[in-house]
Amino acid sequence: MPFTPMPIATRTSPLALAQAHNLQAILAHAAGQEDKDAAFPILGMSTTGDRITDRALLAAGGKGLFTKELETALLAGEARFAVHSMKDVPTRLPDGLTIAAILEREDPRDVLLVADGSARLADLPQGAVLGTASIRRQAQALAARNDLQVVLLRGNVDTRLGKLRSGEVDATFLARAGLRRLGRAEAALAPLEIDDMLPAPAQGCVGVEIRAGDEEAEALCAAIQHPDSALAAAAERGVLEALDGSCRTPIAAHATLDNGRIRLRAEALSTDGQQVWRDAGEAPVGGLEDAAELGRHVGEAIRKAGGAALAEIIAGTG
Secondary structure: OOOOOOOEEEEOOHHHHHHHHHHHHHHHHHHOOOOHHHHOOEEEEOOHHHHOOOOOHHHHOOOOOOOHHHHHHHHOOOOOEEEEEHHHOOOOOOOOEEEEEEOOOOOOOEEEEEOOEEOOHHHOOOOOEEEOOOHHHHHHHHHHOOOOEEEOOOOOHHHHHHHHHOOOOOEEEEEHHHHHHOOOHHHHOOOOOOOOOOOOOOOOOEEEEEEOOOHHHHHHHHHHOOHHHHHHHHHHHHHHHHOOOOOOOOEEEEEEEEOOEEEEEEEEEOOOOOOEEEEEEEEEOOOHHHHHHHHHHHHHHHHHHHHHHHHHHHHOOO
16 A cells, blocks of 8 residues: 655754654654655745844744744644654644654753864853853853853854854853754764753753644554653643743753663753742653643743742743
8 A cells, every 4th residue: 555655743953853854754664655755745835933143033013933834734634744843833822733742852061162172151251242042051151150241142053153163252152952953063072961061941852742642643653752752741741831831031951861760950040140949849750741741840840939030031021
C-alpha cells in the first residue's frame, strides 16, 4: 500500500531547517520509508518572529511568534507535523493541537562568545557591551555584572556573530545546542556551566506538534519520543505554566534525571537582574504529568517568594 506523504512544517532559518531534516530522517526510519523526502516533505515557512528583527519580541506579542504560522498549517491540514525549539513554544497550545514527541535533548547550556572565542561573564571588561534578545540572559548577566551595557541583538547565528566580529558588541550568547545542530566550530568552545547560568526552560529540546486525534502521526511520535528528555521538558515547562511565563518574565529552569528521581532547579528575575527568586525540588520519576506537577510546585514556590514584586513583572507593570 502506497505511503501517503506526511509534510513537516518548519521555520526556514538554518537552525530550524537542520532540526526539520533531523526529524525527517528519524520519522522515515520509524516508518520504514527509504525516501524520506517523498514520505516526509518539508514545508518551509516564515513566521512572524522571523520577520521581526528590529525590536524585542515582547513588543510584538511575546511567545508564540515562532509557532503561529506552523500551527495554522497543522490545523488546515497542510502539514501533519510541526517541529519547534521547545523554548519558543507557549505552555498553552491552540485547541486541537498537542506536543506528541520530544526528541533527545542536546546540551542545554549557553555559550558566551567574544571576538576571539568564549569567555566567562567575569572575564568581560568593565562596561562591556553585551548583545542579546533574551530577557532571561539579560537579567542573569546583569545579576552577575551590573556594569554591563546590554543592547538588543536579534537575528540568526551568522548575523549575531557578524555583529560580534565587527565590534558592534563585545560579547553575545548563543545556545550550544543550536551551534551543535548547525555543525559550527563554536560548539567546541567552553560553555557556561549550569551553576553559573541556568538555561531557559526546555532549551536544547526539539518538540513535534501534531493535530490531536491524528492516530497515524501520534503512533510515529510515540516511536520517536525520548522519555528522559520529555520528562525534563515537562518539569521545566511546568515552572513556566505556574509563573505564567511570557517574554516579559526572565525565567530559567533545568531538570535532571538520576537514580529514579527527577531534580529541578528554577529561578525568576527582575529584568535588571537586581532581584532573583529561586527554588528547587525533586520527586520520583513518574509520568509526564507528574513531572509537570513538580515544575508547577517549584514555580508556585517562586511566585510566592517573589510576592508583589514578581507579580508586577509577570503582569507587565513592574
